[in-house]
Amino acid sequence: MVTVETKVRELAKSLLEEGKIDYLIGYEEGTLPLSMTPCFIQAPEEVSRLVYNPFCVQNLAKYVTDVIFSHRENQRRVKPEERAKKVVGVVARGCTSRSIVIHLLERQYDREEVVIIGVPCDGYVDMRKLKAHLDGKEIVAGEVKDGTLLVETGEGRGEVILSQVLSDNCLVCRYNNPVIYDYMVGELVAPRQGEEEFQVVAEFSQLSDRERWEYFTREMAKCIRCYACRNACPSCYCRSCFVEQTTPRWIGLTVDPSDVQLFQLMRLFHMVGRCVDCGSCSAVCPMGVDLRTFLKKIDYDGWKLFKNRPGVSLEEPLLLGTFSESDPEDFIFHPK
Amino acid sequence: MDEAKEKIWEPKIVAIVCNWCTYAGADLAGISRIQYPPNVRIMRVPCTGRINPFYILKALQEGADGVLISGCHPGECHYLTGNLIARRKFAMLKSFLTYVGLEGDRTVFTWVSASEGERFAKVIRQVTEAIRAIGPARKLVKGS
Numbered sequence: 001m002v003t004v005e006t007k008v009r010e011l012a013k014s015l016l017e018e019g020k021i022d023y024l025i026g027y028e029e030g031t032l033p034l035s036m037t038p039c040f041i042q043a044p045e046e047v048s049r050l051v052y053n054p055f056c057v058q059n060l061a062k063y064v065t066d067v068i069f070s071h072r073e074n075q076r077r078v079k080p081e082e083r084a085k086k087v088v089g090v091v092a093r094g095c096t097s098r099s100i101v102i103h104l105l106e107r108q109y110d111r112e113e114v115v116i117i118g119v120p121c122d123g124y125v126d127m128r129k130l131k132a133h134l135d136g137k138e139i140v141a142g143e144v145k146d147g148t149l150l151v152e153t154g155e156g157r158g159e160v161i162l163s164q165v166l167s168d169n170c171l172v173c174r175y176n177n178p179v180i181y182d183y184m185v186g187e188l189v190a191p192r193q194g195e196e197e198f199q200v201v202a203e204f205s206q207l208s209d210r211e212r213w214e215y216f217t218r219e220m221a222k223c224i225r226c227y228a229c230r231n232a233c234p235s236c237y238c239r240s241c242f243v244e245q246t247t248p249r250w251i252g253l254t255v256d257p258s259d260v261q262l263f264q265l266m267r268l269f270h271m272v273g274r275c276v277d278c279g280s281c282s283a284v285c286p287m288g289v290d291l292r293t294f295l296k297k298i299d300y301d302g303w304k305l306f307k308n309r310p311g312v313s314l315e316e317p318l319l320l321g322t323f324s325e326s327d328p329e330d331f332i333f334h335p336k
Numbered sequence: 337m338d339e340a341k342e343k344i345w346e347p348k349i350v351a352i353v354c355n356w357c358t359y360a361g362a363d364l365a366g367i368s369r370i371q372y373p374p375n376v377r378i379m380r381v382p383c384t385g386r387i388n389p390f391y392i393l394k395a396l397q398e399g400a401d402g403v404l405i406s407g408c409h410p411g412e413c414h415y416l417t418g419n420l421i422a423r424r425k426f427a428m429l430k431s432f433l434t435y436v437g438l439e440g441d442r443t444v445f446t447w448v449s450a451s452e453g454e455r456f457a458k459v460i461r462q463v464t465e466a467i468r469a470i471g472p473a474r475k476l477v478k479g480s
Contacts, residue, residue, distance in 0.1 A: 205435065213437025213475060242390070250390060258397050258478045265436065265476075269389055272428050297435045301428055320428075323420040325410070331430050332423075333446040335458035 004119055004186040005052045008091060011117060011183055016044040021089035021115050025063045027056040034127070034142050038063055052091065054144055054162065057124050059278040060090050061099030061234035068109045069239065088114050093121035095278035097178035098311030099234035102274055105311075105318050108237060118181030120189040123170025125149070128288060130165045134158060168292060169279040172197040179312055201300045204293055216294075220261045222287040229281035229291060230267060235274040242266065268294050273302050273319025276311050347467040349376045349402040350395040354384050354419070357408035357449045364453030372457040373464040376404065383407065385418030389429050392443055397478050402442045402467035406459070409447040419447070438475055441466060
């Protein structure tokens with residue numbers, strides 16, 4: 001059987017050779033076992049670096065904006081008549097393609113500037129879950145075979161059922177096939193039902209105000225403000241971010257808990273109508289801050305109040321970019 | 337000490353109002369000599385659609401006990417749709433702040449038109465009383 005990985009390599013090679021793309025963004029082996037990192041390929045002979053497996057965590061749409069924006073900046077030194085656009089190829093799962101749709105709706109680049117190589121996705125492995133499953137034993141190597149993960153740890157071999165260590169967002173994912181693509185590699189997979197999609201929100205809402213605030217402050221107290229979540233988020237593509245602005249200085253650079261809380265609240269709120277629940281922010285967080293419980297609420301409200309799902313179609317306008325006369329108004333205060 | 341502080345505590349409310357309706361409404365309340373509590377600090381913006389949710393959170397962090405947002409009634413916006421776009425944003429914001437455990441009642445959204453001086457005074461009176469009932473802000477406040 002020809003794997004998706006080999007097909008991706010073949011397709012990438014032919015696209016690069018034919019000059020249909022100038023740049024390819026995919027995944028390659030990282031330096032640690034079972035960790036895959038983004039890779040950037042310009043020469044057809046380098047495609048052997050490409051991999052695709054359930055350890056590919058990052059949402060690659062982030063790097064599409066990075067590559068296109070830095071290319072655009074370089075082009076400033078070129079005479080206007082000689083300026084050229086670069087076409088970026090990207091290996092895209094469901095969530096990556098949704099992020100690209102959001103970029104396109106927000107007019108960050110043209111549809112012609114990106115070639116989407118769609119890949120099916122059955123979810124990726126949450127390394128935190130896997131480590132907890134192995135009682136913190138050091139992972140030396142591992143591979144996936146028929147839904148089972150064979151891992152070699154420092155103390156011997158072990159078997160883990162893949163579905164037990166998949167990331168939370170993947171378990172309830174409705175969009176595991178790309179929503180837009182130019183080439184589809186591999187077969188489309190059956191979408192997950194995602195019945196419990198908003199269960200985390202329902203459960204959290206059951207708690208009292210005090211418990212919710214306590215949970216929020218406890219989680220945010222872990223945050224060291226490394227901004228890894230922002231750097232990994234495909235929707236956080238602003239060249240100048242509010243956390244670094246000095247006029248006005250939105251967020252104080254102190255250790256006061258309120259500054260961290262404010263940073264997190266604002267970053268979370270910037271995700272209104274733009275979060276595709278790809279899980280990149282949670283995956284890269286070195287402190288394991290639970291961001292998903294809060295992000296999911298934004299997703300839930302967008303769906304419940306405005307019937308909007310971020311990035312599922314190029315026809316549907318952005319949540320905050322549009323309005324309706326009949327939008328809910330029950331929160332408006334009217335004096336007696 | 338704390339008890340004495342509580343006694344003299346007066347709610348501090350930041351009102352972010354639009355230039356075309358509510359600010360004129362407040363002006364009308366003033367020239368008509370309608371009395372309302374002095375707890376409110378008015379900040380004028382061109383349109384409610386221009387209000388960054390950050391203003392609201394920043395006000396709460398810097399010590400405001402309540403934030404009042406007021407603009408033109410839907411359909412009466414000077415810029416035609418600014419308040420309708422703002423309405424969506426605020427619906428999301430209020431729900432989100434309540435969800436994380438902040439008192440959602442500290443942020444109040446309303447519409448006051450330029451001819452509604454009496455309504456403006458009423459809003460300020462009732463919001464001040466509502467914030468007074470909730471008490472001083474303790475969450476998200478810097479240095480607390």
